[in-house]
Amino acid sequence: MRTRNVIVASASGLHARPARVFASAAAGTNVRIAKNGAEPVDASSILRVMSLGVAHGEEVTLCVEGDDTTALDRLAELLARDLDAE
Template identity: 55%
Template sequence: MIERTVAVASAVGLHARPASLFCKAAAQAGVPVTISSASGSSVNASSILGVLSLGVNHGDVVTLSAEGDGAEQALDKLVDLLSVELDAR
């Protein structure tokens, strides 16, 4: 299993638009991806309801994990996505 840790850069955290963009990218990753919050809760990264239930705020650190062919590349792309502001106004 491959893991990456990243601090969420979006000002609103993983809520509404940023969560939607992240979940769509996770669904298109080609491998199952799990996101875990600092509290230890883990959910399927492509599940919008699951991601919203984590209550991830700006600056919170999350861990992404995946397994299989292409997992490293998929996680790298998702880390890059979470490292920028996704709630453009």
């Protein structure tokens, strides 16, 4: 399993619009996302992403089975940007 830890840069964390942008980008991948070592959830599900309650500046862990590091890198870079400002 491959993982990436990322600090969420969006001013509102992963709520509403940033969660939608992130989940849409994760569609078609096997990437999962977790907060504080909790059980990872499907990163392509906006409701599951929002259920994590991730706030601005909190760290999340992205993980994927296998070697899909391209998806991990792309999603990690997305979370590191302020999606509210875009």
